[in-house]
Each structure stands twice: as C-alpha cells, then as structure tokens.
Amino acid sequence: MRFPLALTVKIARHIVKHKLKGTPRFAMVLQLEPLHTCNLTCTGCGRIREYSTSLKDMVPLEQCLAAATECDAPMVSICGGEPLIYPKIEELVAGLRAQGRIIYICTNGVFMRKKMREYMAANWSPAVERQLASLVAEGLVTEKEAEQIRNADAAARAKVTIPPSKWHYWNVHVDGLEYTHDLIVEREGVFKECVAAIKMAKILGYQCATNTTVYRETDPKEIEDMFKFLSSLDVDGHTISPGYDYDAAKKDMVKRLGRDPKEFFLTRDMTRTKFADIEKWAKAFTIFGTPAYQEFLAGKRELTCTAWAIPTYNVRGWKAPCYLMTDGHYPRYEEMLGKVNWEKYGVVDGVARDPRCENCMVHCGYDPSGALSTKPRDTWQNFKFNFGAKPAPYAHTPELEQRAYNGFTIGKGHLAEAKAAVNREMGGAKSAFARGGNGLADDHSGHEHESAGGGGGCGSGDSTQRDALLTKIRDGKALEAKPE
Ligand code: SF4
Numbered sequence: 411m412r413f414p415l416a417l418t419v420k421i422a423r424h425i426v427k428h429k430l431k432g433t434p435r436f437a438m439v440l441q442l443e444p445l446h447t448c449n450l451t452c453t454g455c456g457r458i459r460e461y462s463t464s465l466k467d468m469v470p471l472e473q474c475l476a477a478a479t480e481c482d483a484p485m486v487s488i489c490g491g492e493p494l495i496y497p498k499i500e501e502l503v504a505g506l507r508a509q510g511r512i513i514y515i516c517t518n519g520v521f522m523r524k525k526m527r528e529y530m531a532a533n534w535s536p537a538v539e540r541q542l543a544s545l546v547a548e549g550l551v552t553e554k555e556a557e558q559i560r561n562a563d564a565a566a567r568a569k570v571t572i573p574p575s576k577w578h579y580w581n582v583h584v585d586g587l588e589y590t591h592d593l594i595v596e597r598e599g600v601f602k603e604c605v606a607a608i609k610m611a612k613i614l615g616y617q618c619a620t621n622t623t624v625y626r627e628t629d630p631k632e633i634e635d636m637f638k639f640l641s642s643l644d645v646d647g648h649t650i651s652p653g654y655d656y657d658a659a660k661k662d663m664v665k666r667l668g669r670d671p672k673e674f675f676l677t678r679d680m681t682r683t684k685f686a687d688i689e690k691w692a693k694a695f696t697i698f699g700t701p702a703y704q705e706f707l708a709g710k711r712e713l714t715c716t717a718w719a720i721p722t723y724n725v726r727g728w729k730a731p732c733y734l735m736t737d738g739h740y741p742r743y744e745e746m747l748g749k750v751n752w753e754k755y756g757v758v759d760g761v762a763r764d765p766r767c768e769n770c771m772v773h774c775g776y777d778p779s780g781a782l783s784t785k786p787r788d789t790w791q792n793f794k795f796n797f798g799a800k801p802a803p804y805a806h807t808p809e810l811e812q813r814a815y816n817g818f819t820i821g822k823g824h825l826a827e828a829k830a831a832v833n834r835e836m837g838g839a840k841s842a843f844a845r846g847g848n849g850l851a852d853d854h855s856g857h858e859h860e861s862a863g864g865g866g867g868c869g870s871g872d873s874t875q876r877d878a879l880l881t882k883i884r885d886g887k888a889l890e891a892k893p894e
C-alpha cells in the first residue's frame with residue numbers, strides 16, 4: 411500500500427462521517443504553529459516576516475491541544491517557525507497522539523538528530539545497541555554521542571521524547587539538491603544535515619517525508635533528481651506544492667512599472683508547465699496529494715479552493731482565510747468558519763473571486779478539494795491511489811549521490827560569494843535578499859522585517875526573492891563555483 415492502512419482508514423472515516431452528517435465545512439488538516447521562531451533565515455520566508463512582532467511568542471501546550479480538539483482534524487501538521495525549538499514539542503506530539511491524530515512535524519531538519527539521540531538516551535537498552543552501532547558506522551552518531559546515549563543520567567532517561575510511530579512523520583523541508591537548498595536556506599551544510607537526519611530516522615524506524623515548494627525558477631529536472639535521491643533513502647512520501655506571490659505592493663509595482671507579471675509571479679500557466687510531469691512523478695515516487703490535485707496542477711481540470719479544510723492556528727488565533735493569506739484571526743474555530751465569507755475566495759471557472767487568489771494553486775487550498783470530491787471518478791481514483799502499491803525505492807547509485815551533493819560537500823563553500831554577487835549585481839538598489847537592507851544574515855532577533863503582506867511558512871512566502879536567487883543559481887554567471 412502507498413500509505414499505512416490505519417492512516418488511510420482514519421482519514422476516510424472522518425470524511426464519510428461528515429458527509430453523512432452533511433457538515434458543510436470541516437477540517438482535514440490542522441496547520442498548528444506553536445511558535446514562529448526559527449534557527450534559519452531562509453530567503454523569502456513568509457512566516458518570519460508576517461509574524462515578526464511575535465517571534466518570541468508561543469502558543470501554550472494546553473492551547474495547542476485544545477485547538478486540535480476544537481477543529482478535530484484527523485491530521486495535524488506542526489509547523490512554525492521551527493517546531494523543534496518549541497520547548498514542549500515532545501509533550502505536544504504525545505498529547506496529539508493521545509487524541510488519536512496523525513502528526514507531521516514540519517522541520518528544517520537541523521535539530522532532528524538531537525531529538526532522536528534524546529529518544530535513544532531515554533530508551534537505551536542492550537537491545538538497541540545494534541542500531542546504535544549502525545548509526546556510528548554510518549557517521550550519523552559520533553562515538554562520544556553514543557557513549558552519552560549509553561550512559562544517560564536519570565533526567566535524560568526520564569525525558570519525554572518523540573518515539574518512532576506509524577502515526578507520526580518527520581516532514582523535512584527540502585527545496586532542491588545541496589547547492590540550491592543551502593543557498594535558499596542561507597546556510598551551508600543544511601542539506602547534508604537533512605540527509606543525515608533522514609538516514610538516522612530510517613535506521614531507527616521513524617516515518618520520514620519531505621516537503622518541497624516549486625518556484626518560478628525551479629528546474630523540474632532538479633526536482634526529479636531530488637525525488638530519485640530521496641527515494642533511494644527510502645523516504646516515505648513527498649509533499650510538493652507551487653509557491654506563489656500575491657503581495658498587493660508587488661502587484662501595484664507591476665501595474666505602475668508596466669512590467670509583465672510573468673517576470674514576478676508563478677502564474678497558473680507557469681505552474682501547470684512546471685507540474686506537467688506530476689502524474690509521472692506520482693507513479694515513480696510516493697507523492698502525497700490526491701490524483702485530483704495532481705490533475706489540477708498539471709492543468710487537466712479545475713478545482714475550487716477549500717482552504718477551510720486546512721485551518722491554521724497560531725499565536726494570534728485561527729488565521730483566515732488560509733495558511734498563506736491573512737484577512738483576520740479568530741479566537742474560535744467555529745467563529746472563523748461562520749464569520750468568514752468563503753465565497754469571496756478562490757478561483758471559479760477561471761475567474762478569481764479575490765485578485766490575491768488569481769495565481770494560487772497551493773496544496774493547502776486545493777489538495778483537500780480532491781479528497782473531499784464526491785464525484786464517482788474521484789472516489790475511485792483516490793481509492794486506487796491510496797490502496798495501490800507503493801512505488802519501489804529508487805536504486806542508490808554513486809551517480810545519484812554525486813548529483814545530490816553538488817555544493818558544500820564538494821568544496822563549493824559558496825554562500826558568501828553568492829551573497830556578494832547578488833548584492834553586486836543589484837547595483838546600488840536595495841537587494842531583494844537584503845532584509846531591511848542589511849544583507850542576508852538577518853539574525854531574527856530584531857523586529858524590522860517588512861510585511862510581505864502575508865506568506866507561508868517553510869517553503870513559501872516571498873517567492874520573488876527565491877526566484878531571483880534561483881535565477882542566479884541557474885545561470886551560474888554571478889555564482890561562480892570554486893573548482894572542484
Ligand atoms: S485560493 Fe489560495 S490564496 Fe485564495 S483562499 Fe484559497 S488557498 Fe488562500
């Protein structure tokens with residue numbers, strides 16, 4: 411089976427229950443943002459901008475668990491910011507499991523190995539020595555760390571940790587192969603760390619997925635290579651979604667400067683071109699996302715936005731109308747459902763009800779539309795897709811490995827040059843990458859981020875910035891790699 415049976419059955423039951431009751435709108439996935447603090451400063455991150463005044467704020471544990479109960483979504487995606495910074499992340503995962511939910515921890519991967527070492531220390535016994543030996547042999551745990559695991563003190567043994575479970579996925583943010591990913595997250599070595607974390611997770615029996623956003627300048631060939639590489643690591647599934655920009659200020663700029671919007675935005679047509687091979691990818695790799703959503707991305711059909719099915723809860727409350735766009739926050743889920751005029755949003759018959767929705771085809775607005783469809787063809791396609799065979803892992807070859815580690819690992823410690831080149835090319839103008847005009851290395855401690863007019867968390871947000879960066883990577887003119 412493509413997905414674990416128990417998870418598929420749980421989601422199907424939830425849909426059937428609400429369909430039988432005639433519930434007009436209900437939650438499928440809760441996007442829970444317990445905090446917006448992050449250890450990275452990715453180019454164009456929407457969350458660290460939109461919530462720049464609340465980077466130090468957190469949703470208390472009890473409130474997080476109450477939000478999950480309130481909307482009763484069968485799946486909870488814990489995102490942020492970086493959720494592994496949340497001091498009660500282990501208790502949050504345990505609490506959501508006690509509620510019977512499927513959990514995705516959306517992480518940039520940097521703290522995953524630490525969290526898994528803590529799990530090993532709390533649960534060490536001679537029986538896990540074989541796993542520990544494998545981790546040391548693979549260089550995923552050092553000898554010193556292994557000793558710390560074996561000799562954990564009482565506090566480490568008593569710590570609540572995140573154990574492997576079929577109900578829980580690590581969902582690691584990966585936006586390309588090493589060179590691209592490290593530049594986008596603005597730190598060398600992050601791709602390598604993500605891969606190490608995925609390898610360690612698989613050895614320990616965790617389920618591991620990845621989350622990728624496609625931008626205007628993303629090379630689909632690189633995405634395919636990335637999937638091949640991740641598949642060779644036995645990753646359990648991939649979410650892939652188009653990034654897009656709707657920021658009113660940028661649109662105004664387009665209007666005033668008379669520039670073609672295609673220079674700035676991933677339009678619907680462009681998304682369809684980028685995702686032309688999505689159905690082929692879904693056959694070869696374990697892509698999460700309904701067949702209807704895949705057809706929608708490939709331009710073979712239209713869907714109506716069902717953003718209410720993936721509500722977002724954060725430090726300000728229930729965010730409406732969707733994960734990306736903010737027209738308000740509500741204290742209660744039911745209040746949000748009732749007060750928001752959902753008919754104002756989305757694209758129907760090719761006409762955007764709200765101009766900001768015009769180019770949006772994102773997962774959080776349209777994937778549930780496929781899952782909730784009652785058309786017999788969609789039901790059959792969903793059944794076939796979910797109960798069909800899981801694609802076999804891609805063979806791990808030296809060529810694949812070489813293509814994946816194409817940056818920092820082979821000595822292209824390029825980040826400083828990249829930043830310099832980008833700023834140089836921008837001439838005297840304020841760099842697209844300079845947050846507050848101070849260059850790339852924003853430390854998140856200040857509160858000077860300009861509002862991007864709303865944006866997503868990992869992998870989404872100000873895609874114009876990422877596109878500009880991807881252009882530099884692609885043309886290779888400004889970013890001359892050091893000789894290997
Ligand atoms: S179409 Fe996109 S931007 Fe508009 S409400 Fe739906 S998810 Fe949000």
Ligand code: SF4
Binds near residue numbers: 450457869
């Ligand atoms: S995109 Fe994700 S990992 Fe990057 S800065 Fe934003 S929240 Fe952090």
